[in-house]
Amino acid sequence: MASFKPTKIQVYPKLGEKVTQDTLYWKNYKAPVQIKEFGAVTSIDFSPVTPHNFAVTAFTRIHIYGPFSQEPVKSFTRFKDTAYCGRFRSDGQLLVAGCEDSVVRLFDVSGKVALRLFKGHTKAVHLTDFTSDRYQILTGSDDYTCRLWDIPNATELTTYTEHTDYIRCGVTSKLNRDLFITGSYDHTVKLFDARVEKSVITMDHGQPVESVLLYPSEGLLVSAGGRHVKVWDLLKGGQPLVSLKNHHKTVTSLALSSNGQRLLSASLDRHVKVYNTTNYKVVHNFDYAASILSLGLAPDDASIVVGMTNSILSIKHRKNQEDSKEIAGQQRRRPSYRVFVKGKNYVPKQDDYLVSKPVKEHLAKYDKQLQRFNVSKALDTALGTYIRFRKPEITVAVIKELDRRGTLKNALAGRDERGLSQLLNFIIGNLVDARFTPVLVTAAEMILDIYQSVIGQSPVVDRQLLRLQDLVKREIEFQKDLLEVLGMLDTMFASSLPRKESASASAPTVDPFPTCSLNTDS
Amino acid sequence: MVEHGDIRVVHCGGSKINFRDPVITHDSRFLLCASGEAVKVFSTSTEECIHELRGHTGLVTGVLLRPSNHLQVYSSSLDGTLRLWDFTDGILIKVGQRFQLVAVHLPQSGDQMVEAQELSAVLSGVNPNPAAIAFGRGGEFIASVNDLQLEVYFFKKQKSYRFFLKEDNKKGGWNTFTCVACHPKDDCIATGHEDGKIRLWRNFNHKKEYTYSTLHWHHSTVSSLCFTPEGTNLLSGGVESVLVQWRYNQESERDFLPRLGGAITHITVSPDGSLFCTSHSDNKITIIQSCVKVSAVIQGLVKGDSIRTDLMMDPRSKALVLNGKPGHLQFYSLQRDKLLYNLDIVQQEYIHESGLQQFEVVKAAFDASGSWLATVEERHQKAAELELNLKLWAFDEQTQSFVLNTTISAPHDAQITAMCFCQPTDSQTTLLVSTSKDGHFKAWQLAAPAHTEDEGPSWLCDFVSAYHGLVPECCSFSADGSLLAVVFQEVVTVWSPSTWELLTTLSQPPGAVSDLCFGRLSCSKYLLGTTASNLLCWNLLTCSLEWTTSMDVRRLVADPLSENMAAFCYQSGSTDLFVFKPSEPRPLFSHKAVCSGKVTQAVFAPREEMLESCEESSQWLNRSQLYFLTHFSLITRFLLSPLKLVIDDSVAMTPFYLLLGKHRQQQQETALPQTSTSLLLLFFPFFSQLLQTPAHVLPSTSYLCSMFVQSLLISAHAEEEMESEKEEEDSEEEMESSRSKPELAAAAATESDTPALTKAQARELRRVRKLDHSWLAGLLDS
DSSP states (O other): OOOOOOOOOOOOOOOSOOOOHHHHHHHOBOOOEEEEOSSOEEEEEEOSSTTOOEEEEETTEEEEEOSSOSSEEEEEOOOSSOEEEEEEOTTSSEEEEEETTSOEEEEETTOSSEEEEEOOOSSOEEEEEEOTTSSEEEEEETTSOEEEEETTTTEEEEEEOOOSSOEEEEEEOSSOTTEEEEEETTSEEEEEETTSSSEEEEEEOSSOEEEEEEOTTSSEEEEEETTEEEEEEGGGTSEEEEEEOOOSSOEEEEEEOTTSSEEEEEETTSEEEEEETTTOOEEEEEEOSSOEEEEEEOGGGOEEEEEETTSEEEEEEBOOHHHHHHHHHHHHTOHHHHHHHTTTTOOOOTTOOOOOOOOOOOOOHHHHHHHTTOHHHHHHHHTSHHHHHHOHHHHHHHHHHHHHTTOHHHHHSSOOHHHHHHHHHHHHHHTTOTTTHHHHHHHHHHHHHHHGGGTTSOHHHHHHHHHHHHHHHHHHHHHHHHHHHHHHHHHHHHHHSOOOTTTTSOOOOOOOSOOOOOOOOO | OOOSSSEEEEEEEOOOSOSSOOEEOTTSSEEEEEETTEEEEEETTTOOEEEEEEOOSSOEEEEEEOSSOTTEEEEEETTSEEEEEETTTTEEEEEEEOOHHHHHHOOSOHHHHHHHHHHTTTOOSOOSSGGGEEEETTTTEEEEEETTEEEEEETTTTEEEEEEOOSBOTTSOBOOEEEEEEOSSSSOEEEEETTSEEEEEEOTTSSSOOEEEEEEOOSSOEEEEEEOTTSSEEEEEETTOOEEEEETTEEEEEEEEOOOSSOEEEEEEOTTSSEEEEEETTTEEEEEETTTEEEEEEEOOOOOSOOOSOOEEOTTTOOEEEEOSTTEEEEEETTTTEEEEEEESSOSOOOOOTTOOOOEEEEEEEOTTSSEEEEEEEEOOSSSOOEEEEEEEEEETTTTEEEEEEEEESSSSSOEEEEEEOOOSSOSOOEEEEEETTSEEEEEEEEOOSSTTSSSOEEEEEEEEESTTOOEEEEEEOTTSSOEEEEETTEEEEEETTTTEEEEEEEOOSSOOOEEEEOOGGGTTEEEEEOSSEEEEEETTTTEEEEEEEOOEEEEEEOTTSSOEEEEEEETTEEEEEEEOTTOSSOSEEEEEEEESOOOEEEEEEOSSOOOOOOGGGGGGSSEEEEEEOOBOSSTTOOBOOEEEEEEHHHHOOHHHHHHHHHHHHHHHHTOOHHHHHHHHHHHHHHHHHHHSOGGGSOOHHHHHHHHHHHHOOOHHHHHHHHHHHHHHHHHHHHHHHHSOHHHHHHHHHHHTOOOOOHHHHHHHHHHHHHHHHHHHHHHHO
C-alpha cells in the first residue's frame, strides 16, 4: 500500500534580489535620521580621530555632528557666501573650507573665528585639503589653478596652472607629503609632485571629474565623472584598470568602506551603489529620495551619511551587534526545542532490542481532507486566513489539485454569501498574478457558471463581481500595452542587430525563460 | 520462424501475470498464475519466481489446483491442451488433449471449458469473463451472470432459474452484472454491478419469492468479488484500487485497504483463508494478510495503453526503461525478467477514476553515463491548455537512485516531440535539446548557481531557435557531440552546439523525415534518416546523399557499441529486420517476417561479456543484443505484447544440454548393440528427470547411485509389478474423478487419452515415476 502523496506546492522562483552576505551586511542599518540643512549638502567629511565627528558643508555653514547626536555639536557660520569642502586635518584639530568668495578659511575645531584666511584665488574655491605633513594646505579653484599654502604664515607656496577648466575635486596623499591629485572639468585627473614644477601623471577621464579617491595603499586611484567611475593604477603610470558605468546620471561622490573591500558611489540618480573591489560588481544598492551630492562613511561602516540636493542630510546608523545577538540567544533558549530533541540522540547499546515504530507521516490539514475526498472542506482549509494571505501558492495548489481530480466544481459550489465573498476576494487579489492566472481563471469561470443564478441577490457579491470584471478589463488593457511595447522593442532590436550570414534561418532569439501566456480570459 | 540456422527470435519475458485469477496453494506458500505461455510459481513470502511451468504452446487461460491432490495443478491453454503439473518440483505430469469443438466453443477460460463439456445443453450464452461464473455451496449449483441476467442452475434438480434486472434505475445507475461469487456455506449469491453496487441474493430457488439486499460503497464498477472460505467476509474490489472487506450479515462494518496500485481485476483467497491476493491492471499481484495488511507485491512489466517513451537502456543498471504505471518510469531487468523499481516522476496522488485526465510520462532520455535523466510529463485537458513539465533527475550515488534536480514548468508552448542529451567525450558540460510542436527547439544547460548560497547547479535554457516556422520532429547528436541534427519535416538542419550556428541543411523530398541517426565509430561521417518510403544516408563530409533505398522503415536503431544499425521495415502485414553498416551497401543480416504487425519500439542492449562468434551473419550480436516490443492482437479484447529477443542458438545451450549432447554423441558413435538402445530409452527419462529436479530436493548421491544402477537392470518380475500398479492407478483415478467436482470428470477423461507412447516407454516412464515417489517418500520420512 503506497502512502498518500501530499499535494505538490509549486515552488516559484523568488522575485527580486537574491539575499547575499552583502545585502545582509548593508541592510543591517537602522532607519535613517533625516536632518534639514539650510541648502544643498555639498560635502561630508569624517574626523579621523574618535569620536569621529563629521563636518557637513551646506550653503553658507559648516555643521559638525557627533556620532549619535541629531543636533550639530558645532557650527561655523562666518562665511560670506556658499562654503565648500570642509575638511578635517589628520589630527582632527583643524578644519579648512573653501568659499564662493575665493577666500579659504582655516578654523580651530573648538574655536569660532577663522584662524587664518588664505587669499589669492580669483574665483570660488571648491577643493581644500591638508597635506600629510599637516603644515600645508592644497586648494583648487574655478580660476583653473591649484595652489599650496603654508599654514603658519598663510602664504602661497606654489601655483599650478596646468588645468584648463574648473578644479572641483582633489585629494592629498596620506603617505607622502609632496603628492596630491586634482580632478578638473577639463576631463583630466593630474597627479602633482610638490618637488617639481609640473604634474607627474595625467589621466584622461573622458568626462568632467566630480570626485577622486585614493585607496589606502595609494596604488589605485578612483575617479568619478559623468556616469562613469574609473579606477586607475598609479603604480603603472596611470593605466586605466576598470571603467564602471552603473549609474544613469552623474556620479557625484565616492567613498571606501573602512576595510577597503567595498567601494561606494553616489549619484544624481538618487542611488548609492556598493561595489566589490575585487571584481567591481555591484553587490548592493541604496535608494534615496533626492539626488545625492555628497556621501560619507564612518570608520568601521558605523554610519552612512548622505547629503542631498533637497538640503536633507540622511544618517543611517549601524544596528548594534549586541541587539541582534540577544535575539538569537533568546531563540536558542526556547524550551520547546529541548523537548523536541529529547531522546532523539540516544544510541542503542549492544544488547538492546530495537522495536521499530512506523514513522507517522505528517500531512497538512488540506491534504487530510483531500485524502478523504472531502473536497469542499479541503478548499475551506486552504482558504484559511493565514494561508490565504501569507501563502497564496498553497491555496492555488489546492485549487489546481481539485481541478486535476475533476472535483473543483463540487468544491466551489454550495457556498453561502460569506464563503463566496471570501473566495471572490482571494480570486480578485491573485488573479492577475502571472504565477496563478492559469489556475484561477478556470476557477473564476466555474464560479460564474455556478452562481450566475444568484447574481443580484446579494449586494456584497455583486460588488465583488463588478470589481472582478473591472480588474479583468484593466488587465487586458495592460497586456495589450505590454504587447505593443514588446513589438516596438522587437523592431528596434531587429534594426540594430547586424545582419548575419545565416539569415536564412530566422534570427535566433535568446529567451532564457519560458514566457507565460499573456492573455487572460474575460 | 527460424530461417537462419543460428539466429532466432525468442520471446524473453514481460508477459502479463494478471490475465487470470492467481491461485494460492493449500499451505499458502506458493502462488500460481498464468503468464503468457507458461504458469509461474511464486513464493508468497519472498516474492521470487520459483518455477516456470513451460510446455504450453498457446496462451495459458486458466490455472486450478487439483482438489484431490493439493500438490498438483491443472492448467488450460489456447493450444487446446490441459496439463497437470507438480508445482513444487515444476514437473509436467500429464498432458490432456481437449476436443477441438470445446476450444472453438469457449476458448477463454479453463474452468469454463470444463463446465461446457458437462453442461453445454443447460447454460448457453455465458459471459466470456470467468468472473461471471461461480459454483455454490459445495457444487450444488452454478451461478452465471450475463448482461442484465442472473442464471442459477441446480445440478440435482437439473433446473435453472433466471432473474432479470431493469436496465437502469431511476438515479441513472447501470445495473449490468459484472461478477458473481457464491457463499461457501450459505445459500447466498453476491453479484457486482457496473454502478458500484453489490447485491446479495437469497431465496433464489424460487422464481418469484427471491430477495436481494444491496451494498454500496464503490463509486464505479465492481470488477471482482470473493468470499473467504468460512464465509465470514466478502471481499470486493474495483477501479478505485481499494480492497473492501465486508462482514457477512454485518454489512455496515467494513475494512478498507486503499492505494493498492492499478484497478483491481481479480481477488482470490487462499484455501485456509490466511492470505488474500489481488491482481491489478498494472500487471501486479498483491498478497495481503487476512488482517488487511500488505505482505508482498509481485510486479511484472507494466504495459500501459501505449509506450510513449521509447525503449531505453539505463547505462548504469543496464535495465530496460519505459513508462509503466501512470506517472512512473519502470526499470526492468532483462536478464532476470523482473521489475527492478518504479521511479515516481509525477509525484502526485493518482486518482482512480475512469475518464479523468492524468499526468503521463511521455518522454524520457538518459545521458551517456547515466548520471542524468530527463523526463517530460504532460496532461491534456479538453478545455484548458496543455500542462507540460520537464524534469531533470540526477543520479545520487549514495541512495543509488535518481533525485529530482530541476523542474521546468511549461518548457515549451506545445507538446515536446523529441529530446536528446549531448554525449560529449571530454567536456564537462551536459547539454539537453528538446524539440516541440510550437516550432522551436531549445537547448538546456547545467548552469552553476548564481550565488554561492544556492544548493547546487540547476538547468537553464541556453538557446532557442526555429527554422522557417516548421515543426521539428526529432533531433540527434553525433557520437562526439560536435554536431546536432534537427529534422524540420522534410529538411534536416545540422547545427554546431558550441557556437549555435546553422552549418548546413539536407533534404531529400518527398516525405518528411521521421527518424534520424548518426553513424558511429568508423561510420561517423554518415547521417541516416527515414521517410515514409525511403531509407536515406547522407555523407556529412560532402553534404550529399550517399545512398538511398526504397523501404518502409518503421524504426531505425543504432547499436551504441558498434557501427551497426537495425531497421525494422513493415511490409504486407509483417515486419522485416535488416542489420547493416552505413558504409557497406549490403546488409549484414536480414530476417523476413520477424513478427506480424508493426514494430515501433526496439533497443540494443549491451552484453555483459562479449561473445566470440566468427560467423559473419551473427557477428553483429557479439557486443549487444537486440530487443524489440511487438503488438500481437490475438483476441479482439486483449493486446498481448511479449518481449522478444534475438539470440544465437549457441547461447541457448545450457551446460547440462552440452553434457547430455556429448554423451549422446559418444553413445551413437560407439554403435551399441540392440540391447543398449533399449537401455538408452530407459536411461534418458531418468537422467532428464534427475536434472530437472531441483538440487535441494535430491537425496544423497549414494542413494541415487544404487537406484540408478537398479534402473539399468530390467527384470521380468519388475515388469509384472508395473502392470498391476498401472491398473491400480487407473482405478484410483476413476475414484478421484467420481468424488470430485464435475470439472474433474473431464480432466480424468482427458487423462485417459494421453499421447500414444510405445508400451515399453510407458512402462519405463511409470517405473521411473514410481521410483521417484518412493525416494521422495523416503525423504519425507527422514
